[in-house]
Amino acid sequence: MILLKITDGDTRLPSPRVPQAADDKVLDLNTFEGNADVTVLPWIGISTDNIVNLKLLGKDNNNSDCTIQILTSHKITETEKISGIKESLTREQLLTLKHNTVFEVVLELLPNSITNSPPIKFTALKLNLLQIPLITMENFENWPAALISSPGQFIEGTSMKIVHLSGSGTIAITKAGYGRGKNPYSL
Template structure:
């Protein structure tokens, strides 16, 4: 049809009224009404002839099969759902052309409103590890699993923006662009979207802050986020009683000294005067850890080394990752009453998880059996 229109000079005529979309009363279309077969565009004009060639343009697409006029004065075009999908959330033009030996006549224009898909028909993105609108970072490792169900009218070539927004421990803005103009393929049509938020990124979030996960979809396959439609937003509260040591300076202390962090005080309470406790990056590119160095200096009798993690509140569970020497671990309440203890052998190169579950936990005391060094990573605190 476009070849015909380009070769002739069409004229617009009020005797050829605008087309009508059966599924769009008042010229406003719910795009889901055209799923899965498409929508029906009716062409009716009083002077229709059997010899007329009638072509349709829907949102600029004029490649539909040309139809002959009908004795009944009406012809109907089926517009596939793919064309409807490209127009979601837009006002588009629908027009037909009548070709006769004496020229081409254009109808009046239908300005068709293609409504956005109703919010209650669209999926909200989810983080699998969240429960009752809370993402508790102390309850899982391995990152957060994001899922988005396949939405109505999903199609290959649509563009997607998936963004995680929150607040970092130091109060600054946190934004992670999980998908940035990602192009939908057949896999997403079958299974929806699935990806993982790295644990190291989640551990940067501030306790009790709001975390939002947004998804925007370009139904018209535009590369511009400005043209995308917003889906319902996932809003979560972050529970992050989590000491990662990320926002405190690299520092060391020796016997009798301590290091202060937002959730606890780290103290070296007994041992050699050469022993130190440090907050370091090990290796240098990694997140910060407690590096606990203890030496006996051939003292006689040998020095008994002990480090304390003095919590600033009481907790029901405390856990952390441990690399290093065989050690005794003891848990106390705020009155220094022993709640429980456990012993673990030397560990390396992979860490083990040390965990205490006792109501009123306030102090963890660590006694290494031998000289050397040990590392503590990421202390998780659960009330």
């Protein structure tokens, strides 16, 4: 019988996953609400003596290197020994990352706190982050004709609210064909 030592990137070790990135390629913040989860299945030899570091490496909105620490010097619990690791990445943390850039979720394992062994690096999960909000198109077909002329007044539809912020101007929503001298409010 030959026993193979577990080494960095060993295929017997599970890679971190983000369930909200179903294809393991893209994490699109427009496809889910709330936070994202980071999970790692239990691995060969997992024990409560194991200490792990789990982090995200990417680029921030200024294109600078960014590290988000998820777990630091974390000792595996009995529950994690059976079910694996499950942690959250907050939406606020994810929004600090630059749109359309690749980030990595990295897990490092220290076999135990007694030995000075170097950490074992699991295969990193690489995801492309999409965070630009979807654009809502409004055609105003189902909006009633409306007119606002005082600051603070507003017109509200199903997908947006139009607010008169300041000044003496007028904001109007009219049916197609009005304008150019026709006044829908004189009917």
